[in-house]
Amino acid sequence: MMKWLKGIFRFIGYLLLTVILYVLLIPFLWSPIYKFDPPKPFSGSHFYNPYKNIDSTKWFKANFHAHANVLGGVTNGRVNTPEKIVNAYAQMGYKVHSVSNYMNINELEKDSANFIPSYEHGYSPFKHHQVVIGAKKVFAFDFPLFQTLSNKQYIINHIKEGADIFAIAHPEFENSYDSVEITKLTGFRLMEVLNQRKNSFDRWDDALSAGNLCFIIGDDDVHDLYHHQDYGVSVTLINAPVVTREEVIKALKEGRTAGYEPWFPIGDSFERKVKDKDRIACFNSFTVSKDGSIEFTVNKAVRHWKVIGQAGAILHEAELDSIQTKFTWKFTPKDTYIRFNIDFQDGDRMYSNPVFRYDGKAIYFRTSQIDWLKTMLYRGIVWLILLAGIYLFFRKRKNKKQ
Numbered sequence: 001m002m003k004w005l006k007g008i009f010r011f012i013g014y015l016l017l018t019v020i021l022y023v024l025l026i027p028f029l030w031s032p033i034y035k036f037d038p039p040k041p042f043s044g045s046h047f048y049n050p051y052k053n054i055d056s057t058k059w060f061k062a063n064f065h066a067h068a069n070v071l072g073g074v075t076n077g078r079v080n081t082p083e084k085i086v087n088a089y090a091q092m093g094y095k096v097h098s099v100s101n102y103m104n105i106n107e108l109e110k111d112s113a114n115f116i117p118s119y120e121h122g123y124s125p126f127k128h129h130q131v132v133i134g135a136k137k138v139f140a141f142d143f144p145l146f147q148t149l150s151n152k153q154y155i156i157n158h159i160k161e162g163a164d165i166f167a168i169a170h171p172e173f174e175n176s177y178d179s180v181e182i183t184k185l186t187g188f189r190l191m192e193v194l195n196q197r198k199n200s201f202d203r204w205d206d207a208l209s210a211g212n213l214c215f216i217i218g219d220d221d222v223h224d225l226y227h228h229q230d231y232g233v234s235v236t237l238i239n240a241p242v243v244t245r246e247e248v249i250k251a252l253k254e255g256r257t258a259g260y261e262p263w264f265p266i267g268d269s270f271e272r273k274v275k276d277k278d279r280i281a282c283f284n285s286f287t288v289s290k291d292g293s294i295e296f297t298v299n300k301a302v303r304h305w306k307v308i309g310q311a312g313a314i315l316h317e318a319e320l321d322s323i324q325t326k327f328t329w330k331f332t333p334k335d336t337y338i339r340f341n342i343d344f345q346d347g348d349r350m351y352s353n354p355v356f357r358y359d360g361k362a363i364y365f366r367t368s369q370i371d372w373l374k375t376m377l378y379r380g381i382v383w384l385i386l387l388a389g390i391y392l393f394f395r396k397r398k399n400k401k402q
Helices: 002-029 082-091 149-162 179-184 201-209 245-254 270-275 372-401
Strands: 034-036 046-048 059-063 094-097 118-121 130-135 163-168 190-195 215-219 235-239 257-261 283-288 293-298 302-308 314-319 326-330 337-344 349-351 355-358 368-370
Touching: 002 372, 034 149, 082 094, 130 149, 130 190, 130 245, 149 163, 149 179, 163 245, 179 201, 190 201, 190 257, 201 337, 215 257, 235 245, 293 337, 302 326, 326 337
Parallel strands: 059 094, 163 190, 190 215
Antiparallel strands: 034 368, 046 355, 059 235, 118 130, 130 163, 215 235, 235 257, 257 349, 283 293, 293 326, 302 314, 302 337, 337 349, 337 355
16 A cells, blocks of 8 residues: 555656646746847837827827636635626726736627627746737747846747737736846737836836837726725726727827826726726827927826936926926937826826837837857757656666665
C-alpha cells in the first residue's frame, strides 16, 4: 500500500515539475525575439489635428471594459450579468457599452447597430492585459506568468489580426507595462489611460515622447455594480456622425476621442448618475493652423487648464478666475506634440488627444521585426538547459537504483 502511494505522489511530483518547467520556459520557447525601431519623436512641418471638422452635437459616451460574472465567479464579475451591465450604462446615457469578459466575446446585443464585440485578453495575474475592440475572434493563447518584451509584442501581433482595434489595458496598474516597454512595443493604436483602478498618464507620455502614437480611451473596468463609485467615472468621449461599429472604430483610429472624468460626490448613488446622464464635457471646436497655432472652445466654464508636451513636461498651467471657454496655444520649434488637461468649474475633467508633428503625407507608425538569429540562439540555449536537466534527473535516478 505504501509503495502504491509513493508511486502516486512521485507521479504527481513529476507532473507538477513538468508544469512548472513549462510555465517558466514557455516565454522563451514559444515566441520569437523581436528587434524594435529606436525611439523617434514626432517631427515634421505639418500638424495632425485629431479633432478636425468635429461636430459639436455628435459627442457621446462609451465604455469598452466591464466584467460580468462567468465561470461561477472565477473571473471576478461578482453580481454583474451582461444584462445588468448593458442596462446600467444605457440608463447613464452611454451609447456604447461593451461587456468585455476575459477571453470571451459576449453577444447579448449583437443585433443592435451600436453593438461592438469586445473582450479583455490576458490570463496573467500581473495584468499584462489588452482591451480588444471590434473583436472578430478570441486569441486564446497567453503567457500565464511573467512576460518578456518580445512576449508582449508576440501577443499584440496576434491580437490585432482578429480585431478592428485594441488598447493596452491599464499599463500603470501593477506596472504591467513599464516605461521602456511602452516606448518599444508596436502595433497598438489606443491606450486605456483612464481606469478607475489607476490612471496611466506617465505611460501615455512615455509612448508619445518616443513617437509611438496612441490615442486615449477611458474605461471603468467595473467588476461590481453594487459599488456605485466604480462605474460611470472613467469615460471615453467619441465624436462620430452616427453610433455604428464602423463609425466608432473610425473615430478611435483617427483620434476623435477624449478622456472624461465626470465629478460625483464620494458615495454618490446610481440614481444621481442616471439623473445626470446627459451631462458631458466636450470640445465645441478645435482648429490647428499651418504655423502650429491651436484654438479650441469647450462647452462649459473652465476652472484650470494645463498644456503638456514632450516627456510629459508641463508647458503651461493656469487657474482661472473668470468664466472662460476659449483657449489658444502655439507650437514652438522644439515641441513634438501638445495635449491638454482641462478642469471645469463643475468638477468635471477632460483630457485631449495629442496634436503632433508629421510630414503632412502619412503618419509614421513604429515597427518591429523578428530577429531570427537571436531567436534561434535563445531557443537553443533553453533547449540545452532543458535537456541537461532531464539528463541529470534520470542519471540521478539510475544512480539511486544502483
